[in-house]
Amino acid sequence: MFILADDMGFGDFGVFNGGQSSTPQLxxxxxxSRLYSQHTSASPVCAPARAALLTGRYPQRTGVIDTLEARGTDRLALDEFTIADAFSRAGAVTGLVGKWHCGAIGEPYHPLKRGFDEFIGFRGGWQDYWDWTLERNRTPVQADGRYLTDVLGDEAVGFIRRHKHERFFLHVSFNAPHFPYQAPEELIGQHRRTGRTERVAVIYAMIAVMDRAIGRIRQAISDAGLDDDTLIVVTSDNGPELGGDGEESADRWNVGLRGAKQHVFEGGIRLPLVLSQPGVVAAGEDDTFIHLTDWYPSLLTHAGVTPVGSKVLDGRDISGSFTGGTVDDVPRCWQWSRYHPMPTSNAAIRDGRWKLVHPAAAGTLGLTDRDEWIDHDIKRHPENYAQPIDEESPGWPAVGTEPMLFDLAADPEEAHDLAAVHPDVRARLATALHAWYEDVELDRARLVST
Structure with a gap:
């Protein structure tokens, strides 16, 4: 069971923030459980991160480069195989509850065409928490007065009860605490504090509802007698969204990490990770460096399932760490800019203790007013978007930013730029990052040409 929160940071767990939030189940x-402190996303935004999780490959290779479903930049290439494909072909029942965001437009991109036997959720990037529209295996389901996170929790419980006598892979993809910021009023009231903004109180209330749903899922597993047979993974897709003014500020503690969602600093890509299977997974803390692409080969190995297809995986098997074994580090790279990639804006590489970062160039992460309007309109009127819109996207400057260099072992907050102190490390990592970018963009170019 893979439970994925949306825009939740390390600091959103009550166990990590001194009880500022209420997450008794987590x-x-x-x-x-086994708690991994060095778990990272494959992207600082939703859709590319999810593509990497599903395929074990860098999102650029899969064609998922952005979150704009109306433009089709969330579409997972049709020649990619997902982890659900692999489990399904091995005889397991596969289910997706919640957010998809790997192809909102077009029947070939539907979750039921990508390895999932059952789907109850929404295909785009977000939904209103009260006035939601879901689909159950292509049949529309309209809001009924319940809060969306509660609905998704109930659906996950129903899946477990239906399939408790079968092998299953269930991906529970909550949309909390992603925008829009909405929660039951009584829970918001419980999280209001002096010195805390209204926005943070709402976010903590959203997380509390999700925590409650996770508790019901855990209870359903226990009631089915599946505690010892079920591997549970809980993490997030990217770091928390912070910022805003006055009472609309989402700024909150995130264990001192620099940056937030959208940025390749640690605050945008470092994720909480809880891994549990009694009698199999060794409880305790683990500093194994894990990338979101690693879950595809690792979960399949753990379950004795063979990967599908012939594409080379970027992820590596880290299942040996589940029982306390060591796994060697490998360099990992990130890049995201709005609309289309840019090699020296919001790009990074980590190799061991060293991390090189090109900060985001001015303007390269933002939306046009029209695209922001369309992103809301497609949630309300998906019937108007039978095909992705074909409109020219903004161009970015040819020159990005100068790289910064950090020693994460000594400086996990990325506060001290050592690029001038270690020019040799800077040059080596810059060369490696450029080579990675050229490699993944070559794969993406093949998709664009076909």
Missing amino acids: DDLSGI
């Missing part, structure tokens, strides 16, 4: 699960 806190309890953390106490009996």
Whole structure:
């Protein structure tokens, strides 16, 4: 079971923030699980991160380069195989509950065409938490007064009960605490504090509802007698969204990490990770460096399932760490800019203790007013978007930013730029990052040409 939160940071767990948020289920699960402190996303934004999780490949290779479903930049290439494909072909029942965001437009990109036997959720990037529209295996389901996170929790419980006598892979993809910021009023009231903004109170209330849903899922597993047979993974797709003014500020503690969602500093890509299977996974803390692409080969190995297809995976098997074994580090890279990639804006490489970062160039992460309007309109009127819109996207400057260099072992907050102190390390990592970018862009170019 892979439970994925949306825009949740390390600091959003009560066990990590001194009880500022209320997450008793996650806190309890953390106490009996393996906790990974060096787990990173494959992207600082939703859709590319999810593509990497599903395929074990850098998102650029899969064609998923952005979150704009109306433009089709969230579409997972049709020649990619997903982890659901692999489990399904091995005889497991596969289910997706919640957010898809790997192809909102077009029947070939539907989750039921990408390895999932059952789907109850939404295909785009977000939904209103009260006035939602979902689909159950292509049949529309309209809002019924319940809060969306509660609905998704109930659906996950239903899947477990239906399939408790079968092998299954269930991906529970919550949309909390992603925008829009909405929660039951009584829970918002419980999280209001002096010195805390209204936005943060709402976010913590959203997380509390999700935590409650995770508790119901855990109870359903226990009631089915599946505790010892079920591997549970809980993480997020990218770091938290911070910023805003006054009472609309989402700024909150995130264990001192620099940056937030959209940025390739640690605050945008470092993710909490809880891994549990009693009697199989060794509880305790683990500093193994894990990338979101690693889950595809690792979960399949753990379950004794063979990968599907012949494409080379970027992820590597880290399942040996589940029982306390060591896994060697490999260099990892990131890049994201709005609309289309840019090699020296919001790009990074990590190799061991060293991390090279090209900060985001001015303007390269933002949306045009029209695209922001369309991103809301497609949620309300998906019937108007039978095909992705074909409009020219903004161009970015040819020159990006100068790289910064950080020693993460000594400076996990990325506060001290050592590029001038270690020019040899800077040059080596810059060369490696450029080579990676050229490699993944070559794969993407093949997709664009076909």
